Amino acid sequence: MKVLSVIGARPQFVKASVVSRELRKHHEEILVHTGQHYDEELSDVFFEELGIPKPDHNLGVGSASHAKQTGEMMIQLEELVTEYDPDVVLSYGDTNSTLAASIVASKMDAEMAHVEAGLRSFNRDMPEEVNRILTDHVSDYLFVPSQQAIEHLEAEGITESVYNVGDVMYDALLWVQESSADEPAVLKRLGLDPNNYILATVHRPRNTDDAERLAAIIDCLCDDPREVVFPAHPRTVSCLADHGLLERADEELTLIDPVGYGDFIGLQANSELIVTDSGGIQKEAFFLNIPCVTLREETEWPETVEEGGNVLVGADPEKIRDALASPPISTSDATPYGDGTAGEKIVEVLSS
Secondary structure (H helix, E strand, O other): OEEEEEEOOHHHHHHHHHHHHHHHHHOEEEEEEOOOOOOOOOOHHHHHHHOOOOOOEEOOOOOOOHHHHHHHHHHHHHHHHHHHOOOEEEEEOOOHHHHHHHHHHHHOOOEEEEEOOOOOOOOOOOHHHHHHHHHHHHOOEEEEOOHHHHHHHHHOOOOOOEEEOOOHHHHHHHHHHHOOOOOOHHHHHHOOOOOOEEEEEOOOHHHHOOHHHHHHHHHHHHHOOOEEEEEOOHHHHHHHHHOOOHHHHHHHOEEEOOOOHHHHHHHHHOOOEEEEOOHHHHHHHHHHOOOEEEOOOOOOOHHHHHOOOEEEOOOOHHHHHHHHHOOOOOOOOOOOOOOOOHHHHHHHHHHO
């Protein structure tokens, strides 16, 4: 079997590593990075850490409007599908890379497989929501992480070739934990005491591009008496500067550059509380049983809220402060996202 895997951002490489390790045992994989997000952290060390080779192709698309970015990806992906003639095109999540791959595969003689199918935030103002819906409706294989995802697809009339394999991010986290030391070196490097700091990330345009929302978030983090470790993407740093918030954030928070995947799991696992607007980090906090305060009004991972370990606060200062003072506590040991063997199950389905 020949599989052309399409990735566009660093979190998707983490997801793909799970499936790639299984695929490459018996099958051929062509790994394509669209270059949707330029990320200098995608070094040899990053791929060695995940246990996968570097991409076979980097399309170098870069930042642009949604139409230009998706269109350029489609042009180049069409050429690669023609060149390699894969049995399956495989994509992950909800980026423009995911959408571009699904459209190209649906127009050509290749079947389309979508990992993390069936997720819905029910907010179509989010570009990711549109990408999820469109990708699911043209996919031949839909690999969902939970029962709720199946129900979302059923509500849209999609009932065939849907497989509840669990969440690939759970596989990835377990793999990293098994190969890591009990106390990660990143704690010593940053002078952190386990369970004695807040870990915060903010990257979604709804929060970073809106001066009022970003100011509210930074004010609440700065006013908390605990140390707040804030790995900040260059774009977030730029927005902090544009909104006149960088000086305060730099003085009152522990502002650091983004770290590798293993280090970041270590920071999460040893934190007292996580504050984020990331979908993936909500889930990782849930897996690690760390309370999570989510800076969004909705989530595509509702199980994390329903089981008690996650609370949605948006950018409302009162809600943020209340959640920081009284963090959510998980009331369940339920495992709605599978048993950590999603990668194996995906490859088994595709192989058969």
